[in-house]
Amino acid sequence: MSSQEHIVIVGGGASGLAAAVFCARMLGGERVLVLEKGPRVGKKLLATGNGTCNLSNIHAAKPYYHGDDPSFVTAALEKFSPQDAIAFFENIGVSCTVRDNGRVYPRCEQAGAVLDCLRLTLAELGVTVRCDTAVTDIVKNGDGFLVKTATDTIAADRVLLAVGGAAAPALGGSAEGYRLATPHRKTPLFPSIVQVKTDTAFVKAMKGLRIDAAVSFVKDGTTLATHTGEVLFTEYGLSGPAVMQISRVAGQWERRKQGTLTAVLDLLPDLSRDDVMGELRARRALGRRGEDFLTGLLNKRIGQTVCRAAGVPLAEVTDGLSDRQLRAVCDTIKGFAFPVFGTQGFGGAQVTAGGIATDEVDPNTMESCLIKGLYILGEALDIDGDCGGFNLQWAWSSAYAAACAVGGAR
Numbered sequence: 001m002s003s004q005e006h007i008v009i010v011g012g013g014a015s016g017l018a019a020a021v022f023c024a025r026m027l028g029g030e031r032v033l034v035l036e037k038g039p040r041v042g043k044k045l046l047a048t049g050n051g052t053c054n055l056s057n058i059h060a061a062k063p064y065y066h067g068d069d070p071s072f073v074t075a076a077l078e079k080f081s082p083q084d085a086i087a088f089f090e091n092i093g094v095s096c097t098v099r100d101n102g103r104v105y106p107r108c109e110q111a112g113a114v115l116d117c118l119r120l121t122l123a124e125l126g127v128t129v130r131c132d133t134a135v136t137d138i139v140k141n142g143d144g145f146l147v148k149t150a151t152d153t154i155a156a157d158r159v160l161l162a163v164g165g166a167a168a169p170a171l172g173g174s175a176e177g178y179r180l181a182t183p184h185r186k187t188p189l190f191p192s193i194v195q196v197k198t199d200t201a202f203v204k205a206m207k208g209l210r211i212d213a214a215v216s217f218v219k220d221g222t223t224l225a226t227h228t229g230e231v232l233f234t235e236y237g238l239s240g241p242a243v244m245q246i247s248r249v250a251g252q253w254e255r256r257k258q259g260t261l262t263a264v265l266d267l268l269p270d271l272s273r274d275d276v277m278g279e280l281r282a283r284r285a286l287g288r289r290g291e292d293f294l295t296g297l298l299n300k301r302i303g304q305t306v307c308r309a310a311g312v313p314l315a316e317v318t319d320g321l322s323d324r325q326l327r328a329v330c331d332t333i334k335g336f337a338f339p340v341f342g343t344q345g346f347g348g349a350q351v352t353a354g355g356i357a358t359d360e361v362d363p364n365t366m367e368s369c370l371i372k373g374l375y376i377l378g379e380a381l382d383i384d385g386d387c388g389g390f391n392l393q394w395a396w397s398s399a400y401a402a403a404c405a406v407g408g409a410r
């Protein structure tokens with residue numbers, strides 16, 4: 001055995017780094033060791049919010065979380081709320097600002113600054129952080145543990161498992177970490193906050209365009225989720241915040257592909273069907289060719305794609321369109337349907353749905369009910385949040401709950 005540490009934190013991501021600060025403040029930095037498999041800590045954190053780090057959401061509460069038991073989040077969020085997260089980050093030097101829909105960002109809009117302030121605080125507290133150190137096994141040893149790496153065996157009194165999930169492998173995501181929680185049960189994993197692959201017959205023609213639309217996922221005639229916001233048409237299907245926000249249902253469906261799933265876009269969500277029909281009749285009276293029938297109402301390329309999908313010839317004048325043809329155009333505008341093929345998988349996902357089953361973990365402390373002294377944090381658990389700062393808030397709150405338990409036990 002090469003060293004004796006009190007608290008070993010496995011994983012130097014969002015929850016691991018925050019837990020290290022909390023533990024060091026409660027116990028002293030010299031008793032805390034962070035082991036990170038990558039060459040640097042916080043790689044995923046750097047990519048959050050497109051590099052601006054949406055670090056919390058002031059509305060964070062059970063309805064924004066998913067998993068077999070979303071109520072698992074409540075105790076930790078009460079212990080360390082979004083307001084506590086703001087106060088914590090302000091305290092370590094990150095000035096925060098609250099934007100639309102309660103999203104919290106660093107005022108400087110730099111995820112790198114959030115990581116820097118966490119790293120600087122750890123250094124100031126005297127915490128040791130070892131990178132390029134993948135933990136390969138965690139073995140119970142009396143009241144404590146032996147934490148094994150390729151080159152070392154480290155004794156620990158408590159272990160905090162903060163290994164994250166399988167999403168975004170390019171940023172360190174991996175399903176390997178779950179193994180370290182054996183014999184804990186793992187619920188099925190699937191990608192969430194992810195781009196969606198659809199039939200591309202019409203989507204490709206609109207590639208690169210962003211619009212505000214209401215997007216719904218409909219399975220065998222039943223609407224599973226709806227969200228209004230920005231939609232991006234891509235080479236493979238649909239992306240953009242509105243699609244990503246409700247993409248969890250596509251990830252879930254993809255596991256078994258039972259029934260058919262369709263993405264349905266309302267391209268003019270602020271207009272009723274009657275309003276749209278009125279618009280179309282007025283446009284028919286203009287007598288323009290199909291290629292410009294919807295020009296001025298919709299983006300031109302989207303308008304042309306709608307006409308093609310509705311069977312309106314682009315080269316012909318439109319003053320002869322029948323009411324039935326107008327209704328077909330209206331149907332397409334109010335419900336442009338794209339059969340869903342799947343998602344872009346963990347490679348494109350921001351978060352992992354599923355994970356270590358929460359019914360075997362204490363929601364007040366994150367301590368394993370199966371292995372005393374082992375605490376499981378963040379995305380590794382069967383908890384995933386909506387897009388908008390909810391996942392990082394979960395990382396901070398679960399880290400704090402574990403640190404309190406570890407600190408209070410001393």
Ligand SMILES: Cc1cc2nc3c(=O)[nH]c(=O)nc-3n(C[C@H](O)[C@H](O)[C@H](O)COP(=O)(O)OP(=O)(O)OC[C@H]3O[C@@H](n4cnc5c(N)ncnc54)[C@H](O)[C@@H]3O)c2cc1C
Nearest residue numbers: 011013014015037048049054135164172378379389391392
């Ligand atoms: C592109 C992108 C953008 C995102 N944007 C946002 C956002 O703006 N707001 C938001 O709330 N959420 C966002 N998320 C989600 C958020 O980043 C994660 O939910 C959060 O980082 C999870 O924290 P964690 O500590 O559980 O895991 P991670 O941050 O993934 O950290 C886990 C760490 O453990 C290390 N590790 C794994 N296995 C081992 C091992 N065996 N030994 C040692 N180390 C190991 C990994 O290398 C990693 O550094 C985004 C995610 C992505 C991919």
